[in-house]
Amino acid sequence: MFLLTRSRRTNGRIAAAGIAIAATVGSAAVWAQRPSVTLSPAALKEIAEVEAEINRIEADTLERLAAPPNNEVQQIELLGKAMLYDKQLSVNRNEACAFCHMPEIGFTGPVSELNRTTGSYPGSVRTRFSNRKPQSHAYAPLSPVLHYNPGQGDLVGGNFWDMRATGRRLGNPAAEQAEGPPTNPVEMGLADFACAVYRASQRPYRTLFEGVWGAQAFAIQWPSDVEDVCSQPGPPPANDPMPVHLTKLDRGRAAATFDQMAQSIANYEISGEVTAFTSKFDAVMANKAQFTPQEQVGYALFRGKAKCNNCHRDGGPGEDPLFTDFTASNIGTPANPMLPYYAEQQPDERGYAANPTGAQYVDPGVGGFLTERNLLSHPSAVDARWRPLAAENMGRVRVPTLRNVDKRPYPSFVKAYGHNGYFKSLKSVVHFYNTRDVLQRCGPKDLGEGTTCWPAPESTDNMNTKFMGRLGLSDEEENALVSFLQTLTDRYFQR
Ligand code: HEC
Ligand code: HEC
Secondary structure: OOOOOOOOOOOOOOOOOOOOOOOOOOOHHHOOOOOOOOOOHHHHHHHHHHHHHHHHHHHHHHHHHHOOOOOHHHHHHHHHHHHHOOHHHOOOOOOOHHHHOEHHHOOEOOOHHHHHOOOOOEOOOOOOEOOOOOOOOOOHHHOOOOEEEOOOOEEEOOEOOOOOEOOOOOOOHHHHHOOOHHHOOOOOOOOOHHHHHHHHHOOOOHHHHHHHHOHHHHOOOOOOOHHHHHOOOOOOOOOOOOOOOOOHHHHHHHHHHHHHHHHHHHHHHOOOOOOOOOOHHHHHHOOOOOOOHHHHHHHHHHHOOOOHHHOOOOOEOOEOOOOOOOOEEEOOOEOOOOOHHHHOOOOOOOOOOOOOOHHHOOOOEHHHHHOOOOOOOOOOOOOHHHHHHHHHHOOEEEOOOOOOOOOOOOOOOOOOEOOOOOEOOHHHHHHHHHHOOOOEEOOOOOOOEOOOEEOOEOOOOOEOOOOOOOOOOOHHHHHHHHHHHHHHOOOOOOO
């Protein structure tokens, strides 16, 4: 059973008026720093605040269990939310999914200092950072199941920057995605997916879970050492890949329950509380608001001269405006030298090295999934028929939605953009599309980086030259595009 419905409940959240952001170019400020897996005091302070906010949201959510909604769809959404904010599902009981996906940032990374510097986030084991910037989990369940589209001659759909959560098994990419982080060594870090099921069985939402999914969900004979085994970070030893020792029957049951946990989370992600369609853009499309003249100019450029709409599609007949066409491209994003991942070559105290290639690492994108190259989590299988497409997909990442791309809690909050978090402002992204192939290459420690020069792309494999690089936009036109992007922030109005 997979219930995929979109409820438009708003849970009484009030739309915050859109905050205008002073758009500034600038990603050069950090070039002097080196990648490090140590968290700075500034980052630690913000992390403590984020953790407190997660605890608060989780407590509120668990309180609702006392009088759960009487319809099953809303029950599943409540379960999904309780799990998305549950830090107990990580090895050190310190990292919920939401740690990297908070509402006030449009369900992406909530630590301004990390966005400004590393671009990526530490896992439950705090010295292990991921190789990529957190995507938004809003709108993600609306991605099609990954498939080859012969008309486009391309792979379409899936979740993750490299499409590796295909959705073919569970019928939804976001559900398969949710099975990645719990056992990803650089994220929630459990040694066995059964640990996530065990930890969930100890939580106050267990009764609701059994009510929705059936009493057998947690009817599993746990070994006496389960607590111990589940407090050891993964990955598991090669000779004991499933260290929670269960009977075959119980392992099958745990797998089914893990699927139901993931489906619950995906159902919460697609609920009206997350996938809201309440931006100014939506209001304008419904004739309930008007663009400012500058936003209007920006929208026309987006669809015209600036060519954005070729990939970040604003809808079409029978198609929601999700601002992605779910294909993958290489736009030539420069490497982000601040990714701590580059420094994760040395085995840590548990003997784990996330990045065997060290400073040589180049993100292979979708091609890396198709060749199954050092995937940090691998929730879905590769279809053998896709393997021949690996070469033409090297360096390409899935086109992200632009919804909530400017959503931030206060104007000076820094967001990172691109798969590696290289870009630090929307103005900078737009300037890049406009001038990638016009400006010169930056020299070492070039102060013009991001304004008068660009560094080399992280990868030139399959780089798109057709729709970008030399757009001929004026500074005013760049700014108009930014102000259009700022109309995509949800909670402009309330449903
Ligand atoms: C340590 C930070 C971190 C944690 C914890 C985390 N994520 Fe993510 N999330 C990321 C990153 C980074 C990506 C992109 C990873 C990639 O492409 O390889 C991502 C991608 C996603 C996506 C894909 C969106 C899309 O458009 O394809 C979804 C959905 C998502 N996360 C939901 C979750 C859920 C659910 C959990 C908990 C089970 C979770 N995340 C835990 C960092 C995190
Ligand atoms: C050929 C397809 C394509 C076109 C055309 C295109 N984009 Fe993108 N866009 C992408 C891809 C792919 C990424 C992710 C790039 C990466 O991670 O390196 C991206 C990333 C972005 C991001 C960062 C989003 C985030 O969450 O990190 C923004 C903002 C953006 N694009 C806006 C635009 C605008 C504005 C235009 C028009 C000027 C445009 N794009 C044109 C494919 C495209």
